[in-house]
Amino acid sequence: MSGAAAHLKDEGSRLQVTAAGATAGLISRFVIAPLDVVKIRLQLQTHPLSSSSSSSNPTPPPGAGPIYKGTLPTIRHILRHEGVPGLWKGNVPAELLYICYSAVQFTAYRSITQLLHTTLEPFGHHLPPSAESFIAGASAGAVATTATYPLDLLRTRFAAQGSNADRIYTSLPRALAQIHHDEGLKGFFRGLGPSLSQIIPFMGIFFAVYETLRPPLADLKLPFSSGGAVAGMVASVVAKTGTFPLDLVRKRIQVQGPTRQRYVHRNIPEYKGTTASTVRAIVRAEGFRGLYRGLTVSLVKAAPASAVTMWTYERALRFYVGLGEKHVQYK
Template sequence: MSAAAPQHAGSDKQPRSVPPHESQEMTRASSSSSSADEHPPVLAAFGPSDHASVVPLGTSQKTIPKQSWEYAARSGVAGGVAACAAKTVVAPLDRVKILFQASNPQFQKYTGSWTGALRAIADIYRQDNVRGLFRGHSATLLRIFPYGGIKFLAYEQIRAVVIRGKEQETPGRRFMAGAASGCASVFATYPLEVIRVRLAWETKGKTQLTVRDICHTIYNEHPPAPRPPSAASLQADAHVPRSVATALSASSTALSTVTLRSGLSNFFRGFTPTLWGMLPYAGTSFLTHDMAGDFMRQPSLAPHTVLPMSERSQKQLAPNKPPPLRAWAELITGALAGFVSQTASYPLEVVRRRMQVGGVVGDGHRLTMVEVARDIMRDRGYRGFFVGLGIGYVKVVPMVATSFYVYERMKVWFGI
């Protein structure tokens, strides 16, 4: 520092001579200025700066490990709140879609046109007012809070295990994490889904059915036993040897005898297609959302889509987190996720709805996935698997957009 001072003073030399005391003052001033340039944090500690208004200095934001119980609890509650908000936004459309999918006789005349959903909503409102549009919504919220909580919680935990770094951020791993989280949520909440569908399917306005009434009805339904295939039919249709056909027929008869066809098993109608449908639905939903988020954060789009530093809260400035998107950009990523996931899983969703209302449609026979698919194909062709898809888009796109948006904002609020 002593060598730097004379050079700095010498840069402003004047023709006159400099007294010794002035030279010492200039040396001290130069040393102080040079020290300030080399150690800027010293000044920042004593007073505010322009940088402090953008990035808060000295923040003590606690980092919560992803594998901790606290993180799991907070992400679960955030997911549950997000799911409830999303379902409430689209509750009337959800009920109309169920009526279309389950082929409710009273509403078949409205299917096949874009205005059919609006006319169906008007019909329901005319009969039961606003309450009719939200019939079954209480059961929906009872199911959707744990469903959404478990789904987002499981996704965060599975993702932390499957994707440990940037090099593992592959579409396959993202799809696998989303599909596994969806299956976990289905296992935990499926009976509540059956109750919700049955409440929404009922259209008789004279008697107000409660959740307890629906549960009692479902529990006491006794669908006819399926007819096991005979050995002769297996030989003729499947072209299997006689010994194998006899064994298959005997085992089918035994399984039919011991399989429960009433009681608690009634609450799991349509479980198999639900599980199969959840794989493409949840997998493509999380995959599309993450990929759309990466696209929105590209350098060329970031100035328009990413929230500026000056508008972020302290919790949004935590390290090792992707920069938060603006509200409209986050809603678009969620909408894309809803569109893709709905398209990929809709045929299985139609099959599932038909199985769930099996106790009140036809003779009450508990149909298998293959039987339901065959009936749909026979009655309406391949288009029967996409009945209500238009209203499905109208419902799912804003629902998933709201879900992801609220979840991301709840994560910020919870500091995770």
Template sequence: MASEDVARKTSDSAVSTIVNLAEEAKLASREGVRAPSHAFLSICKSLVAGGVAGGVSRTAVAPLERLKILLQVQNPHSIKYNGTMQGLKYIWGTEGFRGLFKGNGTNCARIVPNSAVKFFSYEQASRGILWLYRRQSGKEDAQLTPLLRLGAGACAGIIAMSATYPMDMVRGRLTVQTEKSPRQYRGIFHALSTVLKEEGPRALYRGWLPSVIGVIPYVGLNFAVYESLKDWLIKSKAFDLVEDNELSVTTRLACGAVAGTFGQTVAYPLDVIRRRMQMVGWRDASSVVTGDGKSKASLEYTGMVDAFRKTVRHEGFRALYKGLVPNSVKVVPSIAIAFVTYEAVKDVLGVEMRISD
């Protein structure tokens, strides 16, 4: 737990640094200082665009998101879900249409503010890092490199994930439970209050450390690959995809798909470990019911390394990639839709700056 406290302090420090850099960048801007009301309105529009992008993209792939989590945490001695199509058919047959979207309300309640903070943080981090880079290099026309974009994306991911992590924790439990689960969480607030009462406040951040480590390559690569690929296509005019110095929606969707594939492949094992650590202490989870119907306590993990070690020892290295197929099918359209929706909503709202700018 000490390592998680240190990591939390590090993320808080990162937040302060980004905010300070962004403020200095604004003050140093040649355009002058904007009116407070205009700046506030611009921030609100950016947050709204990010929230809409997150809600739309996650709802579109909600059935695959639920199946991924069920595959990640299911009992290896009582297999119910053997693949993407079989898993979706099983959920449909046992729980109906609503079963495919179970936990999506909680997921959107988490992902909307998470996405809003993530996109806004990326914009602010990018501006702050670019200002600092220009000042240190002495080049007023310098642009962000892929590595600097990776850093900005990593900062944005850590800030957004930390701000909404308790929601992610209870969302995982709501997604896993079925009608036959002995324990039934009635909703977001009931799950939060129950975990707080029975397991303590630290339980809400169980699995936080692997999440922090995983979000760096995941969100960092998503932003870095998406922005760098778009920038390269526009500047090189490769494949004749550029019209009026802009890329079509289809091309931007393709860029988002490539970015999502890179990010999720690198970070997926950490996502599996995070999800398993979140289930520790929940002895009534459906995923830990044996074949004879008797409740069985899940494995106890003392930390992230111990979770990795026990997972590989008991289930093999492939267990770190359980649910990868439905996650891949989910991530590709999800990331693509999120990026394109974000830019489209900002256009509709009349925001001058987009992440590419």
């Protein structure tokens, strides 16, 4: 393994890695929150993209045409009907999600990598860096997704609901109580199957591409950027494009249940059965293009989100490691 790749995986204690991951998640989420809301609204929209939209009615009945057309028109529509706070809907559960997810992800990634080393090195074996990164990244993604999934579901539902009288959940505690009452514990895990089906290849591809590109880009000098940030952007775009249909399926399933017809989109279809059957239903009703609704804004979001995450993580880790060294010196 290259020294640069090893630096990301081996530096810092478990607590320092966890703190750096949480810091990266907190900052990254706040920066990209508006694009996340736009992506979710577009993913849940099932109207034909060529239909005319209604600018006077924010929640038209089924068949009246799409509410949103494109990233910028969607932002303008949300600002017009819901104000600036509308672009940060679901930010509280999303911030908790990103903090917890990033902390678990980076900690699991580091621990799994070290486990692979200690397991194989006594036998004189070493995995190729890209294979090691794929295994560690996919495993870390699966662990973090499962541990934080209820927050992901809450983030989607808050982002999908309207304002004022159209609100389904008035607060995070009320949402938790209502979902538990109406849908039981399993309601918090709607869509976990397609989520794991997506996150395992996504994180595997992401870390494999990231660790491959980071060393040769290490000396790249850009304003407010670094080789790690550029590698993170490229890795995120590649991984997101390859796994996007499963992300869309996850969002559609997350808003199933008794509140399905009460969100901004009143005509979200009911999906029953497996991930594969949901994919087939979407293709039948909307064509293959329907599986990629919101891809453009997702890529626009993914690149800066990954760049901010990796840029912040590396600097936060160095900061926490420095604090630890100073603490040892003063003891």
